[in-house]
Amino acid sequence: MQIKYNSLSAVADLAIENNMSISELVIKEQAESMGLSEAEIKAKMLERYNIMKRAKEEGLKEGLVSVSGLTGGDALKLYKYREKGVNICGGIFTKGLSYALAVNEYNAAMGKIVATPTAGSCGILPAAMITMQEEHGFSDEEIVEAMFTASAVGMVVATIANVSGAEGGCQAECGSASAMSAAAICELFKAGPKACINAVAITFKNVLGLVCDPVAGLVEVPCVKRNASGVATAFMAAQLAMSGIESKIPVDETILTMKRVGDTMSTSLKETAEGGLAVTPCGCAISKRILG
Numbered sequence: 001m002q003i004k005y006n007s008l009s010a011v012a013d014l015a016i017e018n019n020m021s022i023s024e025l026v027i028k029e030q031a032e033s034m035g036l037s038e039a040e041i042k043a044k045m046l047e048r049y050n051i052m053k054r055a056k057e058e059g060l061k062e063g064l065v066s067v068s069g070l071t072g073g074d075a076l077k078l079y080k081y082r083e084k085g086v087n088i089c090g091g092i093f094t095k096g097l098s099y100a101l102a103v104n105e106y107n108a109a110m111g112k113i114v115a116t117p118t119a120g121s122c123g124i125l126p127a128a129m130i131t132m133q134e135e136h137g138f139s140d141e142e143i144v145e146a147m148f149t150a151s152a153v154g155m156v157v158a159t160i161a162n163v164s165g166a167e168g169g170c171q172a173e174c175g176s177a178s179a180m181s182a183a184a185i186c187e188l189f190k191a192g193p194k195a196c197i198n199a200v201a202i203t204f205k206n207v208l209g210l211v212c213d214p215v216a217g218l219v220e221v222p223c224v225k226r227n228a229s230g231v232a233t234a235f236m237a238a239q240l241a242m243s244g245i246e247s248k249i250p251v252d253e254t255i256l257t258m259k260r261v262g263d264t265m266s267t268s269l270k271e272t273a274e275g276g277l278a279v280t281p282c283g284c285a286i287s288k289r290i291l292g
Contacts, residue, residue, distance in 0.1 A: 052126035059102025075102035100127035123227035161259035165212035168262025181234035201247030213276025
């Protein structure tokens, strides 16, 4: 079985034709292409998931500060606030936000993370998966399988568009991570391939134009908080898609639109630290303090 990963609609259709979930299809294809058993493929993914869980735990520890001193401690602050019971949208939502912050703050502190699909967006998928597991009781195996659905989304986006903030802005980076997470959540709840790709389409429709403007050129401000935004978007898109809401614009067209928007975006808004929040008075002052 071969998958070209140049159309997410085609991946979903192939899964439906073979009476499979997207994860089952991808696991089978990846095992065949890599010359490994499905058990070995899953074991490799479980290793990644365990790294994610450790990053979340480390990111919630007291005293975590990035090398620059710009970030650290916000994840723990939010997590403790959640425990007080003051949760506007419910505890599961606040937990997801805190976990996204935790993993990305740990990345900024030079901790070991899994780039999903990039280091700058590394908190979104772990936050979505760990939160779903803790709140809904999914097994490690179920989480691992859902992550293969996320990987299919990432591979298609990387093939026909891009996942780099330097190429397409944060819509390509955190946007892709959000889309991967939304599809994985739909997979966890066995919503079917069509719901998975609708969740991806809904995600991209809601992040179009998001710029990449790191203060002082560091993947910290506003990147860490955009990871929290990313997991919130994933929760929203998955919930809509699981309820049967469909995107009027097909998924592949939304991905290609994201690429076109990125292509027309000014270079000052694509990870160069020459626009957006990076050139605000405060952003410039931070840059001068850190870089001289």
